[in-house]
Amino acid sequence: MPFPASFLCQVRVIALVLRSEKVAYRCLFRCQEKQLLSNSVADIHTDHFGFAYGTADIMCPIPSVYVCVNQQEKTHSFPYNFTVCISTMYNFTNVLQLVQSLEMLQLLGVNRVVVYKTNCSPETQRILDYYTQKGLLEVIPWSLSRYLKVSRYWQPSLGPGELHYFGQIPALNDCLYRYMYQSKYVALHDIDELILPQKVTRYVLVELLPLLEKKYGANKCYRFENHVFPINFMLPPPASQTLPPQADWKNVPGLNILAHLYKESIFTETHSNFKIIVNPRAVFSTTVHGALNAQETMNSTLRAALVFAFCRIPTQKNLTKDKLIYDGRLLSYSAHFIPAVNKVLRETGFLPRTH
Secondary structure, eight states: OOOOGGGGGEEEEEEEEETTOOOOOEEEEEETTEEEEEEOEEEEOSOOTTOSEEEEEEEEEOOTTSOOOOOOOOOSOOSEEEEEEEEEEOSBOOHHHHHHHHHHHHHTTOOEEEEEESOBOHHHHHHHHHHHHHTSEEEEEOOGGGTSOBOSSSSTTTSOOSBGGGGHHHHHHHHHHHTTTTEEEEEEOOTTEEEEESSOTTOOHHHHHHHHHHHHOTTEEEEEEEEEEETTOOOOOOTTOOOOOOGGGTTSSSOOGGGOOEEOOOOTTTOOOEEEEEOGGGEEEEETTEEEEESEEOOSOEEEEEEEEEEEOOSSTTOOGGGOEEOOGGGGGHHHHHHHHHHHHHHTTSSOOOO
């Protein structure tokens, strides 16, 4: 829906609130040594998954004595063309897949990645520091566990806690607003997921998105279907396909995504998981699998790209290898992908340097 005109002179505060508590919020404005109070309204996001605490937008009307200025002029130029928001990183040790994912994202045209980090291994931190120094990565400390009992799961019945999955939803909303006027496009997905185009010449997202804008409109929330590549199956490719050499990675901690090229089949009548790419200036609140409040939302899931969700446990019970579908799309990137991964692993000390 369109953004209400009355909201143009309000300040939005993204907050975590106890949903059962009835609270009157007030905002304190200070300008030119003067202080004024404003009564605010809290809008609790509908996606809280039954946990006691939920994400809320606290809207603070700017007192009428102040001049209301639209701070952001319309622009088609941004510091970043394509940003990916990753949440949340906790107890993370998967060095190889982290490097593989970040190198793949760059091949896809991503030039900024934002990670909300709770904790990780020293080896992982070495990788995060490397990409931060290169200018690709911004790491946001995400320590909600200091204040709330966060759950490791998406439902209270699966894991106790006061807040859903280490505070994933407030992290995604923070990233949306943090990069609203810094990035032309923003994708919201996990570190073990990649959104791969299906029919673009060079298989890069920055070529796909202008085509989608031309066909569907520029202010849409583009949804792409998840495909799961289970961790417990490591099958050779068909005889017509040859895997590139990967022996150098055997002593690097973490999972190798090129060892998992078989995915589960999709049951379209029950499957609903997807991830999104958006124009962040057209979205006002978001959740794990879509936009909660946006100018225009697409109800259909596009097949122009697919989400590759790597190395997770099977989502289908009693899954057997004969039910899996080979998808070697990743191999089309391998000529650039493997040397790039090896370069990073050498420069960070996980592989010996070549002379």
